[in-house]
Amino acid sequence: MFSSPLVLQLPPSMQMTDEQFFEFCQVNRDLRIERNTLGEISIMPPTGSESGNRNFNIALQVGVWAEKDGTGICFDSSTGFKLSNGADRSPDVSWMKLERWNSLSSEQQQRFAPICPDFVIELRSPSDNLQPLKDKMAEYMREPGIQLGWLIDRQNRQVYIYRPGLSTECLDNPDTVSGDPVLPGFILNMSKVW
Secondary structure (H helix, E strand, O other), rough: OOOOOOOEEEOHHHHHHHHHHHHHHHHHHOOOEEEEEOOOOOEOOOOOHHHHHHHHHHHHHHHHHHHHHHHEEEEOOOEEEEOOOOOOOOEEEEEHHHHHHHOOHHHHHHHOOOOOEEEEEEEEEEOHHHHHHHHHHHHHHOOOOOOEEEEEOOOOOEEEEEEOOOOEEEOOOOEEEOOOOOOOOOEEEHHHHH
């Protein structure tokens, strides 16, 4: 088993269409697969149990808030989104306003939705290098519709906060992180994450 992403580079003659890539992911549904703008396919290893637990706790907190708030819906780490730059990405946790989600056709909702969520979270696993995650967050921030992103680095106990058009903010060992004003009233309790 590999501990860092396996990157497959396909020759131009073998590049997959969106339909073929979706089918490839469905056939390999036990793998976490992303595709960048160059058509390179990254196959991520399963997370370790501790990272999986921390990611679940993050998703649970966002999900409980979203149920009470009622203005949007949440997605887990196995959800693929087709970004406007051609990349197919799967944030660890994401949230989208209902009006944006409902603007998609039923077929678009059933595949990799051609839209970037309003809010994304990436959780750094022990095997992850930080820079590729920062690059992925910067990619999200160039997407239409994105409003907020958090990169949680457990190793260094830091949370990087991304907002389109603004400099990245880094919080050192915070007890909580606020989603205001994008996610009104949402506060992530970091005790379940660290």
